[in-house]
Amino acid sequence: MYKNRRTHLQQQLNNDYLALFFSGKAPYKIGDEKYYFTPDRSFYWLTGLDKENMILLLGNYQGQDFTYLFIEPYDEVMAKWIGGRMLPKQAQEISGITNIYEINDLWDIIGNLLNRNFSDKEKLNVYFDLNKQEANQITQAIEYVHKFKEYYPNINILNSYPIMAKLRMIKDEDEINKLKQAIHITDLAIQNMMKNSHGNIMENELEAHFDFVLKCNQCEHSFPSIIAGGKNGTILHYSDNNQMVKDGDLVLCDLGASYQYLNADITRTFPVNGKFTDRQKQIYDIVLRGNKYIMNMVKPGLTLRQLNNELIKFYETELKQIGLLDNGKKVSDYYWHGVSHMLGLETHDVTIANYKLEPGNVFTIEPGLYLEEENIGIRIEDNVLVTNDGCINLSKDIIKEPEEIESFMAKYHK
Ligand SMILES: [Mn+2]
Known part of the structure; x- marks a missing residue:
């Protein structure tokens, strides 16, 4: 090989x-x-x-x-x-x-x-x-x-x-298999966090539940984990992970297992006590639909910049409908990063300017919305493999539907 x-x-x-x-x-x-x-x-x-x-x-x-x-x-x-x-x-x-x-x-x-x-x-x-x-x-x-x-x-x-x-940038079978294993271990580790989560838990305690599963499965971290409760979730690269996640807050977890140097990069956001508020669910739903909207759009020939532009257009409609763009507010007040980066042996993997997607590429789809005044930071990140006419979601098993998150956490609620 x-x-x-x-x-x-x-x-x-x-x-x-x-x-x-x-x-x-x-x-x-x-x-x-x-x-x-x-x-x-x-x-x-x-x-x-x-x-x-x-x-x-x-x-x-x-x-x-x-x-x-x-x-x-x-x-x-x-x-x-x-x-x-x-x-x-x-x-x-x-x-x-x-x-x-x-x-x-x-x-x-x-x-x-x-x-x-x-x-x-x-x-x-x-x-x-x-x-x-x-x-x-x-x-x-x-x-x-x-x-x-x-x-x-x-x-x-x-x-x-x-x-x-x-x-x-073109991943071979060996790399895809290792990446799948990295994503699978990340899935198990996120489940372990959700199982052990409750109101007023420390971010570092949640982190320990994630780390335990990685160590048990011979994985390293792809990058320093972000475990960000409430307002901390609106800081893109927050990694202090040392605050209490208050009962009723969301916790944004951007993390990944690295298996034989192939890196998963996943973000899931869940209510720390297992139950979304209506407002949290409303915002979460927009991000989730944005995630799926972009995923359905992927095909060879597009650039990651084009995908991001499409997400911004999507947000313009959606945020307007719920009044977030009143009083001169812009999408960039709530979302200011890119929706994708290449993934592989490096978390922000190698690429070249204006690269057009090809079958075999692996990259992230990670829309977010950050409402600082409301202590709401949400990002939902999946890892996809480009095929001849679309993409395969390699992280499809990691739960992200709000109802599934709630029912999963209810089973383990303390
Ligand atoms: Mn990422």
Whole structure:
């Protein structure tokens, strides 16, 4: 599978090139601690390897493709402290790469390749995955761009990111299956929150009921969970999760399980005591119909921006009918984010500008409405897979009809 992915990439690159991908390194945190390591997702997509400080070198010369992997040497002392690094044999089994060398050999190997093969270095293209980055962060890719320019001033530096993004946006069967599992565990974890919910519960206690199910099922978090009661639900990226959800308030839960690096991203909003008020149900109903309206509209060829514009038009009619647009109020006073983003190995997955949907894309549909004065924040987010003529809702099993939420919670009401 990983070999196939590399082949697909190599078919898209020019002849006579090198292409480098880095697994990355965990940043320093404090004292003798590092931040938790997570692999660069393009590296992972191409190799299936999730260990620090590995480099994938792909290349082509005179019609011949070649593949090298560079990893850290095995260190017996380190093995006793933190467990062994990956052995070349293990790396080969997972990635299917047979040319595996120690990372210190990288420049020797490149030197040999260039002297042996590339007679006219002027034409040599070297691809790096130059995704947008935090402005003040020097990534390994940038470091190596500088080194390459120093050692080989005449080479041509190219960005493989747009090509990788296009490939990664089309999900294969393995990715869809892992994503389904991530969504299934998210479903179970949301149910566990709803079962244990009651008026005046702390947001962090609800969060613990979610986290418990993830841990029991070998899942990580796709991103820091948002558990936002009442007015907190109107803050888009609220993640303090340390307030009481008052009896009678809604709680907005935007969260997801990550299974083998495939990320679910789900939002459900439910009444903390198990029963919607009429007003809450009225607003909830508009968001829910917006969610379905957009889902029915999905087909290849559309852009996510078009979908968002359609949602805004829908809201213009709906909000007007219930008087929310009186006194010069606009839709943007109640809804000000996008309705969708790509989903996959990253929660906000790779994409390119003005991308037109294709079969195999997975993205979110997440309309919301935020009425701060009324302590009502509602968002309903599903994850869909684009097909030839529409989409499949991968999160269809996660309850969202208000009547179903109420009857489900009534069964467990304390
Ligand atoms: Mn989302």
